[in-house]
Amino acid sequence: MARLAGLPLWQRALVWLAAAVVLVGVVVLAAKLLRTLPAVQDFLVTYPGGTHPPEGTPEGFPAWLRWNHFLNFFFMALIIRSGLRVRTTQRPAAYWTPKKRGRGKASPKKISLDLWFHQSIDILWLVNGLLFVVLLFASGQWARIVPTSWDVFPNVISAGLQYASLDWPLENGWVSYNAIQLLAYFLTVFVAAPLAALSGWRMSGLFPSKANGLAKTFKMEWARAVHFPVMLYFVIFVIVHVALVLSTGALRNLNHMFLGADAGGWVGFWIFVVGVALTIGVMEAARPVVLRPIASLMGKVSRN
Template sequence: MPTSPSTAPAWTKAAWFKPAVIAVGAVVVLGILVLLAKWLRSTEAVSSFIATYPGYASQPAGTPVGLPVWLNWSHFLNMFFIVLIIRSGLQVRYTTRPQGYWKRNNKGLIKTKGQPKKISLDLWFHLSLDALWVLNGLIYWILLFSTGQWKRVIPTSWDVFPHAVSVAIQYASLNWPLENGWTNYNALQLLFYFITSFIAAPLAILTGLRMSGAWPSKAPRLNKAYPIELARSVHFPVAIYFVAFVIVHVTLVLTTGVLRNLNHIFAANDGEGWLGFGFFAAAVVVIVAAWFLARPLFLRPIASLMGSVTRN
């Protein structure tokens, strides 16, 4: 029998209302920002400011030109791990009845001391991805500083800030700055690449480590100085930052000369051919396949190499 309007579940009437209000509010705010930025650019002062600071900060002498192949691989692995880390992290946060559990033992590939603790298969997958992501990051840092590529992603001049303001106004006005990432990232990109690599990533690692079973439980002074509640309050916002960064980053890659950008990121060249797009398409296929294969059916055999896997 059909449910009468007076007895219909509340979610059928109002569940869509809050998201709709948020979406409409976001569109209105974005519209106001665009109009404000366009008005600012029409003023003589801001127009002169943008002419003085077009968007590219000063670079130190010897800054390398172009992106090497190792950076292409590091970018792909980072993209691969980040997507799966976000997926598994959301599963850990919102799954109430895990479909499997993992417990360390000394019969697998990894032998350690201490009383093993049982964790969900989702958490095991999340922590394993974290370890691989950290390893990739350490290799990235080593190569970054040993090849001089750090000069492209670490601000070395105070003029990066007025240039970044200029770029923000240009983006907001929908009259975007000219892109030349092969030789020099714009100042706003530079700041966010620096924040992501050297602030957000270490925060994710330090807070994730505090929340993991690897953290020493019998260290009262250390745990008092760095309470787990603090780690939890920072870890999730950092994850949201990474999601937002990925969305904005991908949007700009696809809307500011997609073929050239993909060649930079995936094919280590500054051309406008389709090679980078081909590598990007292959990367997307691999990531989508991993997303759907990251299920207990396929995770259990891998997890069993490092411990015992049970259903409860």
């Protein structure tokens, strides 16, 4: 490790890339050898890796779900970008102070413009997420991403072995997800998202400053230890999610989520491209010169 640390950055990157390729090769080879064993073959027949939602679970992707999905991606991209700016910027270009409170209240707390933008997008993301959960249960779509049987766990192992051997499980996202997808969506919506929201709330100015008992129970150290790793989880989830969407029937998958149709064709793809371009454009435009006039509508913006 000491020798590796002394190498130039590009050489270290090549070493890590080579190690990753070797590791992937070993995993694929091991998975293929395992699948030659009769006991493993029987296991794959008993647990093929798929899931079966309860009777009456709706199929397809309604319009509200498609819009919510895009807005979730849009807000998450802005949250990750702004969060990294907050974490890495040493001298903010501007600061934001909320409007003055009434007498007897604590003085408004000044924060960087980057942090104001990060927290503002957080609120929009939370509203979008709460709307998603409400509509998810109201429509019956919840059964597509919530495990309803213990069989999900052996099916996760089965699907993982199939992915690792490069003989991937059959996909039919219009009807249901495989066990890994189902569990990943469940953890993202009902575990990672609440952890991100709670830890972010604890570190923000929205946390009640005089709630000493709550502050002792809900410690700042815990929030800081959780918030950044959860953000990394979301980054990894998005990368893997997009890679699988594009590698398991890209046109059909994109038509599912952007057109609401179980069909081929390029319409969903071009809607996806426009959505990604819009997201990147807003990410690049979210600079102090653009954010200052917007932030000034809700408080005071200053250079120091």
